[in-house]
Amino acid sequence: MIIFENHVMKNHSNMKVGGVAKRFIYIEDKNELKEVFDKYENIFLIGNGTNTLIDDEELDITFVSLKKLDKVEEVAEGLVRVEAGLDFNKLISFMNLNNYTGLENLAGIPGSVGGLVYMNGGAYGSEIFDCIKEIEIFDDNHEIRTLKRDEVGFSYRHTEIQAKKWVIISATFEFKRGFDLQKVIEIQALRESKQPLDKPNLGSTFKNPSGDFSARLISEAGLKGTKIGGAQVSEKHPNFIVNDGTATFKDILNILATVKSTIKEKYNIQLEEEIIILKNKSR
Structure with missing residues (x-):
């Protein structure tokens, strides 16, 4: 295994937000997992970070990555x-x-x-x-x-x-x-045309409520383009939150709260995040 102490997490999230973790460990053999989990506490397993929002304060977390297990x-x-x-x-x-x-x-x-x-x-x-x-x-x-x-x-x-x-x-x-x-080509073209892939994001932010679509609700509620600090509800796909390059963890939490409270007030629907949110214990 490879261990890094006091590891900066910003580049391990597609949102490009993240603080300094206690440690970051790359697993090179599956049998190393037992040693890591027996030795350390407060472990978080991170994949590509494509749906993980990481606090930008100091993190008392040991991150574990299996990226080197890729056969x-x-x-x-x-x-x-x-x-x-x-x-x-x-x-x-x-x-x-x-x-x-x-x-x-x-x-x-x-x-x-x-x-x-x-x-x-x-x-x-x-x-x-x-x-x-x-x-x-x-x-x-x-x-x-x-x-x-x-x-x-x-x-x-x-x-x-x-x-x-x-x-x-x-x-x-x-x-x-x-x-x-042909299906793959069509799907990829559809993603490129409908999703804001040019800006840091975590993909679909909210799960679709039963019988409806989060993107439709957010759009009809007039939230497209809503911005708090450097975080914004995407104009291209309203179920995506994007980072203009300056967003803080707090900016993103605030925009998530704004979307959820607005949808609850207008439609009496409680949206649930699809993304994973890692908060510092002090938050």
Whole structure:
């Protein structure tokens, strides 16, 4: 493993906001997880930081990264084992090269495989659990186990992995043949046309409430373009909060609170964040 003390976290979040962490650890072998979790407290497992908002004060947190666990391999016909640290779009490329289909609708999501499995990430009617056969985890008893898909509780943007604070080591996917390259091209073009990818952001900020869309509610409430400090509700996609380069953690928290209170007042709907928010204990 590789350990950095007093590590600056700003560049570990797509929002480009973050303070100094107590330590940052790169895991190089899955068996190192037990040593780390036995030795340290207040651990947070970070993926690509594409949906994680990090406090910009001093952080009494040990961050653990599995980015160096990034192997992808075909273990049998249609079965592909992928380590958690692999960038998800490298899995899409692997599927293209090997003519596998099933996750094309998720193309372009800027996260790690482990991060998407952790929250059952998805897009355009598909979820990553649609193709999962089993997952390998480091559990709350500090043991490595393999669980079949039907042994894991999951729903829209949620898994029991979150509640039990398990660490995803790898996932085995079951694919069929027939990669849809045209679908991937269309999805990526759609993302580029509708999402503010030119500014720091954390993707979709709020979960869609039952039977509706957060983006529609935010837009109809007149919140598009609302700005607090350096944080802004995107003009391009109202369910994205963007950073103009000067946003503080407090700016972003304030704009989240403004959106939630406005939607609650206008529609009596309580929006729930899809992003992960890491606060300093003093907040």
